[in-house]
Amino acid sequence: MKLTTLAAGITFALSIGAAISPAAAADVEVLHWWTAGGEASALEVLKKDLESQGVGWQDMPVAGGGGEAAMTTLRARVTAGNAPTAVQMLGFDITDWANEDVLGNLNSVATEEKWDEVVPTALQAFAKHDGNWISAPVNVHSTNWVWINKAALDEAGGKIPETWEELVSVLDAMKANGITPLAHGGQPWQDATLFDAVVLSMGTDFYKQSMIDLDMDVLSGEKMVEVFDRMSTLRSYVDDNFSGRDWNLASAMVIDGTAGMQMMGDWAKGEFVKSEQTPGEDFLCIRFPGTQGSVTFNSDQFVMFNQEGDADAQLKMASAIMNPEFQSAFNVVKGSAPARTDVSDAAFDDCGKKAMKDLADANEAGTLFGSMAHGHAAPAAVKNAVYDVVTQHFNGELNSEEAAEELANSVEAVM
């Protein structure tokens, strides 16, 4: 996914070092990969909060976006019988670890603070295992966003696309204006992010049957062929130089106007805000055409590992994470929505307000789904099988019929 080679080596060394110095009783040892600017400073807020309660923080950052390197370190630590207090984790990784029977239990604090009532149901599917709370969700990112350069859209007719056909005509107009219509980086997870949105735009039932229930007939069916056709259409609006480009460079293309739009999760907003752009004036955030009303999400959570009866500091940390003020402060910086639906949206910008409203609505309507591309729809093996096919098709190695066929076969092979 990203450059994790070096990190894996370094983390191994780190994990040996950490194994020699176990955390003191009133400390929490936190394994995470938020080492960059905004995220790191938001974590600082959490650190300070805990220190005021007499809980020390032992930082164990493992660089490498996506957290693959962090998971490798975690394997080594757990195998050695020395699990950290809390670990940043995503989606099905949480479920996989819960099945290994090594996680803690947060029920006491969850009951007291009524988490069941404020955390979206689809999130609880990951944060709870066998009815017990095992993790504290920090945020909800939604992945079915389109980020549009406003000037480029105005030049292309100015109408915000609401359907697939309108989207294609806007992209055509942008192409005619001589810019790259769609900024995209050719990495498997980015290709899959587009794929997620396209599948969702074909209907919520279709998304659920294909990506979450993994129904073989749907995966290889006619509708899936159409999804791949649409992927080919999107590919025709991407510049030829897209292979291997990082997502933030694609965002930069939209920011400086060499490209019209980017389809990416809401972490992309941070790039726009950093370049001092204002939502609504310089750029627009819309749901992928045809997906307004439903949301595909991924969520960072701090998973609590079993501390052999010494869970006091752990419970304090979980409570601090779920504190509405922290949720607001952290997510304003991160570009995501809070992981509880009762947080005030006063501090958020227009895109943030929209994200929170969409999330609450989708939660009510039952149209909040885990994102396949970001490991919240199916386990890692299935996710990567989907990556393989989507990426091969996007790079022209398979045609749409072959891709749909291959999709069902690859998923079946790893089930």
Added chain:
Amino acid sequence: MKERLQAWIPKLVLGPSFLLILFFVYGFILYTGYLSVSDSKMLPSYGFVGLENYEKLWKLRHWTSSLNNLAIFGILYIVICSVLGLLLAILLDQKIRAEGVLRPIYLYPMALSFIVTGTAWKWFLDPGMGLEHTMHAWGWESFQFDWIKSRTHAIYVVVIAAVWQSSGFVMAMFLAGLRGVDPDIIRAAEIDGASRARIYRRIIIPMMRPVFLSAFVVLAHLAIKSYDLVVALTGGGPGKATELPATFMYSYTFSRNLMGIGASSAIIMLIMIFSIIVPYLYSELRADKQS
């Protein structure tokens, strides 16, 4: 007493490292071997499933395509590095001035890590900012070199970067070999009226046989375990066009939670390397005995 101590000291000094290697290299090879016949998914687990993982592995298109890539990459890398290394060595061996300056220049890339090489070449060959972009900026509009973005050619870009890194090292090996040639033989051939080219073709290059063998062994195992170069240069893309067995192994073991299949692919790579190293060691050891 003193003599006995002298006999023991080398054993005492080498003992700890010998034990460590025994455990951390060979012990873990055996462990990986066991994992490859176990039902390990995310964490190691020890249920025995026989050769099931190997069967699954050889059914994966992904695995066969990474083997194909390795074949293309390995053969080109070994052949081009050997030829280029020999050529450079012969040119440097012409008693030229400033040889002491030129030799380290050619040898220097070897001092870089493959990550650095990969990243630098990635930028250099990127059509949007590297060579092609510069040529266009200088006015050569029709210049085109976008192999790194092309599914069919990306693997050759990996070859180019790897050759750039390793051919200097091979050159140094050949240079040492050339210096070892007995000048009397060459003088005798000159007296017989053989031309320079002919002397090289008929006498010197055949004498380089052991160097060719060493170069082959070094390059072959580098090729099979190639990982960091691909990760830094193309990330296995475009699509799966530059996926190699080593990147396959990492991905299946650590990102896909299919440790059993990852371990079985590691064992297959080990078998490949052994099939090169074992005959080589055998011939080396036999040569030692004869001498």
